[in-house]
Amino acid sequence: MPVFTHPEFDHHEQVLFCHDAATGLKGIIAIHSTALGPAAGGCRMYPYPSVEDALTDVLRLSKGMSYKNAVAGLPLGGGKSVIIADPSGADKADLLRAFSRHVQALGGRYWAAIDIGVSPQDASILAENCDFIFTQADHFEEGFNPSSFTALGGFTGIRAAAKHVWDRDDLRGLRVAIQGLGSTGSDLARRLHEAGVELVVADVREEAVQDAVARFGAQAVETDDIHAQDVDIFAPCAMGAVINDKSLSEIKAKVICGVANNQLAEPRHGTALQARGITYVPDYVVNAGGMMGASTVIFATLSHADSIKRIESLYETILSLLETARDTGRPSSDVADDMAVGKIAAAR
Numbered sequence: 001m002p003v004f005t006h007p008e009f010d011h012h013e014q015v016l017f018c019h020d021a022a023t024g025l026k027g028i029i030a031i032h033s034t035a036l037g038p039a040a041g042g043c044r045m046y047p048y049p050s051v052e053d054a055l056t057d058v059l060r061l062s063k064g065m066s067y068k069n070a071v072a073g074l075p076l077g078g079g080k081s082v083i084i085a086d087p088s089g090a091d092k093a094d095l096l097r098a099f100s101r102h103v104q105a106l107g108g109r110y111w112a113a114i115d116i117g118v119s120p121q122d123a124s125i126l127a128e129n130c131d132f133i134f135t136q137a138d139h140f141e142e143g144f145n146p147s148s149f150t151a152l153g154g155f156t157g158i159r160a161a162a163k164h165v166w167d168r169d170d171l172r173g174l175r176v177a178i179q180g181l182g183s184t185g186s187d188l189a190r191r192l193h194e195a196g197v198e199l200v201v202a203d204v205r206e207e208a209v210q211d212a213v214a215r216f217g218a219q220a221v222e223t224d225d226i227h228a229q230d231v232d233i234f235a236p237c238a239m240g241a242v243i244n245d246k247s248l249s250e251i252k253a254k255v256i257c258g259v260a261n262n263q264l265a266e267p268r269h270g271t272a273l274q275a276r277g278i279t280y281v282p283d284y285v286v287n288a289g290g291m292m293g294a295s296t297v298i299f300a301t302l303s304h305a306d307s308i309k310r311i312e313s314l315y316e317t318i319l320s321l322l323e324t325a326r327d328t329g330r331p332s333s334d335v336a337d338d339m340a341v342g343k344i345a346a347a348r
Contacts, residue, residue: 008059013039014109015059020098023091025083027099028054030062031110032078035347038108039079040134040295041065042115043099043126045087058082060240060262065291067340068284071317072292075299079110087117093125100130108132111298113290116182116239120145135294139302146294151187152311153289154259157281158192158233160318161255164326165279172196175231177253179223180238181208184259184290188237189216202226203238227251234258236283241265243280248272255279259287270333274325281318282336289314 003015013034018027031039041062048054058080066078081103085095096118103112103126113135114123123136135146158176162168174197178189181203189199189212199218202225203209212218227234227247234253236242240262243251248269256263256278263283264270273280292314293307321339325332 003055006055006059008056008063010059010063012059012062015055016102016106018099018102020101023094023098025095025098026051026085027081027083027102028058029081029102029106029110030058030079031106032062032080033066033344034077034109035344036066036070036077037075038111038132038298039065039077040069040074040111040291040298041078041080041113042135043081043083043103043112043118043123044115045083045085045092045095045117045122047086048082048084051084054082054084057240064261064284066344067337068288069291069295070340070343071285071336072288072314074291074295076111076291076295080115081110081112083117092122096122096125097129100126100128100133103132104130106132111295113294114146119183134297135290139294139297140304145183145187146290147183148187149293149307149311150184150259150287150290151191152308153286153292153314154184154188154235154237154257155191155195156289156312156314157257157286157318158235158255160315161233161257161279161281161322164319164322165255170195174198174233175200175229176233176235177201177221177226177229177231178212178235178237179203179226179242179258180236180260181205181212182237185235185237186212188235188259189218193217200226200229200231229253236260236263243269243273245269248276251276251278253278255281257281257286258283259289261287264333267333267337270331273333274331279322280332281322282333284340285318285321285336286314
């Protein structure tokens with residue numbers, strides 16, 4: 001499918017297809033906007049079934065990064081990249097090194113970071129040949145994973161949603177279903193467990209599920225059923241498009257607040273959630289914690305304490321957004337989009 005007529009193409013500034021004959025690299029970099037600053041967003045390694053699937057994902061994700069960085073008040077534009085490969089393959093490091101040269105050639109228009117399939121250690125490999133990488137392991141104290149920043153944002157968002165919906169200042173006794181127990185999802189589960197939340201979990205990796213059961217007393221369910229659990233809050237923390245025509249009628253939660261990207265399969269699903277009385281915290285708002293915590297190295301001095309304060313400020317941002325949606329009778333997703341588009345347009 002041609003890029004310019006692709007349904008997810010949104011006046012992207014650049015879309016680059018990256019190849020390296022020696023390693024077999026196949027990757028795509030999508031720069032959605034640099035109106036607010038250099039485009040920044042993760043590099044995802046995933047065995048997409050087709051190039052078309054990868055293109056759809058990177059176009060959607062890069063637009064989401066523009067909106068995320070704008071709403072978060074960061075001096076950054078939006079970009080994303082994908083490498084079409086199995087992240088467990090023996091050639092991973094070679095692919096990362098080959099891909100990093102394409103990022104370097106952009107001269108700082110795009111900064112890459114961790115994402116699904118790419119860890120802080122992998123980001124350090126990217127940085128061997130590239131000056132425009134953040135979230136690499138040596139940016140943080142030993143043992144710290146910057147995905148914890150994203151998890152803190154998710155936890156903060158759930159607190160704000162609970163305040164908005166139930167006027168609760170604590171989460172004790174609430175039931176939360178978490179879909180996806182990667183680095184971010186598992187850390188969110190830890191934070192919720194420590195806050196007294198009852199957890200229901202699902203992941204494609206059985207070892208991750210059993211770890212959550214053992215550590216947090218979580219109830220395990222099948223991945224195809226996690227969205228339909230009888231819980232207060234549903235937290236998508238895996239791949240996107242989980243809120244779709246099929247799942248909508250099965251969701252019992254009163255709140256959807258998770259850190260997965262592109263949770264709405266289509267924009268109209270935000271309206272459908274509102275019609276069902278489900279409070280939705282827009283994904284790119286609540287999962288901005290990772291960028292707010294780790295991207296500082298691009299434009300300022302990295303400070304862990306300052307990052308925490310910045311992420312915790314999402315509480316008021318999300319409360320205000322949900323209140324505006326309630327008072328205007330508009331879907332929260334539309335309210336968030338308007339906030340982001342307005343900031344980007346003003347910068348242009």
